Amino acid sequence: MPGETGLVYDRSHPVLAYVRDYVDCGRDPGTAAKEVRQVTALTVRSSRNQRLDWLQKFVFSLTFLATVVVCVPVAVVSVYVISHGASAISWEFLFSGPARAGREGGFFPVIVLTMYALLLVMLFAVPVGVLCSIYLAEYAQPGRLLRLINLTIINLAGVPSIVYGLFGAALFFDVIHTKQALWVASATLAMQALAIIITSSREALLSITPGIREGSLALGVSKLRTTFFIALPEAFPGIITGSLLAVSRAAGETAPILIVGAIAATNVPLSPAAIVNDRPQMLSYELYYRITEGLGLADERKWGLALVLLGIVLVLNVSALLLRIKIQSRGFEKRN
Incomplete structure (x- = not known):
């Protein structure tokens, strides 16, 4: 209505289309909203798990790098000492x-x-x-x-x-x-x-x-x-x-x-x-x-x-x- 402000919804949005299908089929809109919330929660949980997976991979890479930093000097020193001292x-x-x-x-x-x-x-x-x-x-x-x-x-x-x-x-x-x-x-x-x-x-x-x-x-x-x-x-x-x-x-x-x-x-x-x-x-x-x-x-x-x-x-x-x-x-x- 003129003079009123409100939210503008995109009717082509898939979630709204999902709700319209429920309404057109004579189903309860409350049931549709509940299922939409479940789908949204699954989507949020999936993105959160993906971030945790990336964080886990990052931490694993850091620990692996720290292990390499510790082991490589030991291996280099050992090989150098063996190569120069084995002949004696x-x-x-x-x-x-x-x-x-x-x-x-x-x-x-x-x-x-x-x-x-x-x-x-x-x-x-x-x-x-x-x-x-x-x-x-x-x-x-x-x-x-x-x-x-x-x-x-x-x-x-x-x-x-x-x-x-x-x-x-x-x-x-x-x-x-x-x-x-x-x-x-x-x-x-x-x-x-x-x-x-x-x-x-x-x-x-x-x-x-x-x-x-x-x-x-x-x-x-x-x-x-x-x-x-x-x-x-x-x-x-x-x-x-x-x-x-x-x-x-x-x-x-x-x-x-x-x-x-x-x-x-x-x-x-x-x-x-x-x-x-x-x-x-x-x-x-x-x-x-x-x-x-x-x-x-x-x-x-x-x-x-x-x-x-x-x-x-x-x-x-x-x-x-x-x-x-x-x-x-x-x-x-x-x-x-």
């Missing part, structure tokens, strides 16, 4: 002592003493770290003090290794007045590994389903037995993985053992008494020393040392993965 690897290089200040012969004493040091790191750090994580996860009362302790332990994992070296030198040489022995370097590396072991073990214990503990306690089992015979075996995969990763990190550290008096490769008796009597010889320091000494050691021998160190770290990491898979598969078989 031989029976003599791995199982004989150094000659002519390391220009000839092999580095067997360094490899053996490195393994001694890593075993000592595990002996010093793993029991203390696991027991500490058990207390923090099972017995400590929740509160501000516990949060402060957990935050402190997490921050200790990021402290530079040279700071641990300075602390180890001050503790063992100035306070305890001990000799520059291999166990001093191992104890210093163990202090650095403690933060990782405690954090990973604590998270493994906290990830256990609460119903397992509650069921054990409900059956009358003591808190101590529940912790050590129920909760701890369930957390073994995470504890072992974190411990081996911490030890593999210790294998590549140079600054702590440099400060506590590491020496270059020499022919020494390789009996367990070397742990107490001999100064530390480790592959990480040997590689650092050979690169910086400037005595003309062949590049392939330097890359050979790097390849041996990379192999030890790789073996520890793969062992952690295989042990975790094996323990989890055994637990799955027992449950079934």
Whole structure:
């Protein structure tokens, strides 16, 4: 009507045509409107699902790209070290002592003493770290003090290794007045590994389903037995993985053992008494020393040392993965 304003409808619109057909056929317009609303809701839902699908693909692409960014440098470094150091690897290089200040012969004493040091790191750090994580996860009362302790332990994992070296030198040489022995370097590396072991073990214990503990306690089992015979075996995969990763990190550290008096490769008796009597010889320091000494050691021998160190770290990491898979598969078989 003139002077009135209103909406202008397009009579050719398919929805209006759908309603007109209902009316022309003598059907209830309300039923037609209800079906139109259902069709509209399906259309909106379909467009929303399509947007979610695009978002999911975008997020998946970002995560895949992040994985590639992490894996590609590792693969490039590994291939480069293998290609440059494989020619130096031989029976003599791995199982004989150094000659002519390391220009000839092999580095067997360094490899053996490195393994001694890593075993000592595990002996010093793993029991203390696991027991500490058990207390923090099972017995400590929740509160501000516990949060402060957990935050402190997490921050200790990021402290530079040279700071641990300075602390180890001050503790063992100035306070305890001990000799520059291999166990001093191992104890210093163990202090650095403690933060990782405690954090990973604590998270493994906290990830256990609460119903397992509650069921054990409900059956009358003591808190101590529940912790050590129920909760701890369930957390073994995470504890072992974190411990081996911490030890593999210790294998590549140079600054702590440099400060506590590491020496270059020499022919020494390789009996367990070397742990107490001999100064530390480790592959990480040997590689650092050979690169910086400037005595003309062949590049392939330097890359050979790097390849041996990379192999030890790789073996520890793969062992952690295989042990975790094996323990989890055994637990799955027992449950079934």
